[in-house]
Amino acid sequence: MPWRKAWVDPQTISDPAELRKTLEIRAYEVWISEIMLQQTRVAVVIDYWGRWMAKWPTIHDLAAAKPEDVLSAWSGLGYYSRATRIHEAAKLAVGDPDMKGLLPSSARDLDAKIPGVGRYTAGAISCIVFGRAEPMVDGNVLRVLSRQLGIYGNIKTGKAVIDxxxxxxxxxxxxxxxxxxxxxxxxxxxxxxxxxxxxxxMELGSTICTPNPNCSQCPITSTCRVYMEGELKASKSKETLKTMADIEDAACILCEPFDDGAGGSDDDSTQVKNRTNKAEVRQSKQATLAAFAFTRRPAKDATSSSSPSATSGAPSKATMDIITSHARRFPVKVIKKAVREEETLVCAIRRSDGHYLIHRRPLKGLLAGLWEFPSQLLGPSAKPDKGKREQLATAYVSSLMNGGKEGRKKTTKISCGGELGSVPWLFSHIKLTMHVFLFEVGEDAEVAEDEEQPRRWVASGEVDAESMGTGMRKCWKMVQDAVEES
Ligand code: SF4
Incomplete structure (x- = not known):
């Protein structure tokens, strides 16, 4: 990963100006990589990060960039408001008389002063760049530590568990x-x-202690609470179970009731049902955090690694299956919110000189500030058929074309090329279906003005350069194919 570099030891750079410049660039590099990594996979981020750094090698370059260029560089990563916030934060950091482009070194200041930097990113920058002892806990680390500590809790929204x-x-x-x-x-x-x-x-959480963990390859089994519980489940030794009962002297206030009978089911609904049916469940005593954090069982042999595969007394396959099946149930599975289904009419309006009308989305909300072909969202209960959709799209385009400035109203001839197809697009909380239409208008077409959503005509060859979301680019491809075929 290109953003992973050796730590900058301040003791090794005697020139204060050079040290400041070096730290400024490192903080900027790590900041951008961390925000991008919250969007998508490492392999994808490598390309985006490389292009971003080539375009804006320093935070000063980014601060001077045009907003639309920043959105364009972010295109495809999603959550476009993050790109806007990065840009705003860069301008703020560069313009601040104390920072002058160098991000703060303490996690608290990063969290408080830099827009878009939350607790995790603040910890990451503070640790990785400035060598400060700050926690950096992402979703992977929450999972690893919930297992290490044996906390059977909700790591998504359970505040006490997360804290x-x-x-x-x-x-x-x-x-x-x-x-x-x-x-x-x-x-x-x-x-x-x-x-x-x-x-x-974080790496352990993304490679070994994944939702479906590979405990046999884990280097930290000797401190892992759920690994130990899995071993006990497998051995069913009365003596060891009694030892456990002796030390499990306090019910954990963080853990939810744990149904041993639920087994290793991966079915979230089964687990949730089993967990919440309190009349039937046995609440296992869970150790308190204070009692179990950082305890280590005696090593079984003299090898330095605690990975079971590296020890002579490695558990049998059957035992390991029970251990991983037990570990897989941690943390508590949370039922995802149902995604909302929406439909929108995407209207590519082509002028006879080959230009297309685009407008900018509102500066807040989904895909904030991106450009798109004029689109109209259908109401949540509306489920129009194809014919009705064409009527609605035509009425919408007419309202755009024939609503010119007061006193200059005229009727523009509009010809509808029909519905070209539909593009399904999934956001984190919305399943959107984009029905794509192509309209033709004359060269003298006049467009209604809208201050909140500025509109302009762009030549066909320049549409690709606009800051558009990936879903809208798929619609554009559909339009291009239709125009080529006609
Ligand atoms: S032993 Fe298993 S559950 Fe525990 S940290 Fe390692 S991979 Fe995760």
Whole structure:
């Protein structure tokens, strides 16, 4: 990953101006990579990040960029408001008399002062760039630590659960970053450990401790609470179960009731049903965080790795299946909200000189500030058939074409080329179907003005350069194919 670079040790750069410049670039690089990584997979981000850095190598370059160029560079990543916020934040950081382009080093200041930087990104920049002992907890780390600590809770919306895991991550990174001084004292001077530690946990969550974990390859089984529980389940040894009962002396206030009978089902609805049917479930005693955080079982042999595959006493396949099946149930599965279904009429209006009308979306909300072919959302209960959709699209285009400035109203001849097809597009919370229409109008067509949604004509060959969402680009491809065939 090109944004992963050796930690910049301030002790190795004696010139303050050079150090400042180096940190400024590193903070900018890590910031952009972290925001992009929240959007999509690493493999996709590598390309986007590379193009972004080639276009705007410093935060000063980004601050001076045109908003539409920033949106265009973000096109395809989704959540376009994030691109706008990055741009706003760059302008703010460059214009701020204290920052002058260098992002703050403390997670608290990053979170408070930089728009669009939340707790996770603030921790990542502070750790990775400035070597500070700050927790960086993304979705993967929440899952890893919920298993390590044996917390059977909701890591999506359970505030107490999330806060407890952040607190544990904070304690861990602080312990990890302590350096031994020459006289046996410890210090927490900035160093490379916080960044390496945080990135290692995230990597573990994305490669081994995934929703379907591969515990046999895990390097930290010896501290893993759910691994230990899985072993006990497999052994069913009365002696060890009694030992567990002795130490499980307090019911955890974070964990939800755990139904042992639910087995390793991957079916979320089964698990949720089993969990919530309290009359039938047995609430296992879960250890408190204080009792179990950071405990380590004795190593089974002298090897340094705690990965079961690296030890002579590796569990049998049957035991490992029980362990991973148990681990897979952590954290609590949360039923996703149903996506809303919507339909929209996308109207490509082609002037006889080959120009197309586009308008800008509102500056807030879905796909904020992007350009698109004039589109009209259908009401939630409307389910018009193809003929009715064409009528609605024609009426919409007529309202755009024949609503020119007061006193200049005239009737523009509009010809509808029909519905070309439909493009399905999935957002995180909306399933959108875009019905694509092609209209032809004369060269003298006059367009209604709208201050909130500016409109303009662009030549066919320039549409690709506009900042459009990926779904709208698919509609454009459909239009191009239809025009070529006609
Ligand atoms: S032992 Fe299994 S559940 Fe525990 S951290 Fe490792 S992969 Fe995750």
């Amino acid at each position: 407890a895991i952040w607190a544990a991550a904070d304690a861990m990174v602080k312990a990890t970053s302590e350096l031994d001084g020459p006289n046996g004292e410890t210090s927490r001077e900035p160093n490379d450990r916080p960044g390496r530690w945080g990135q290692a946990l």
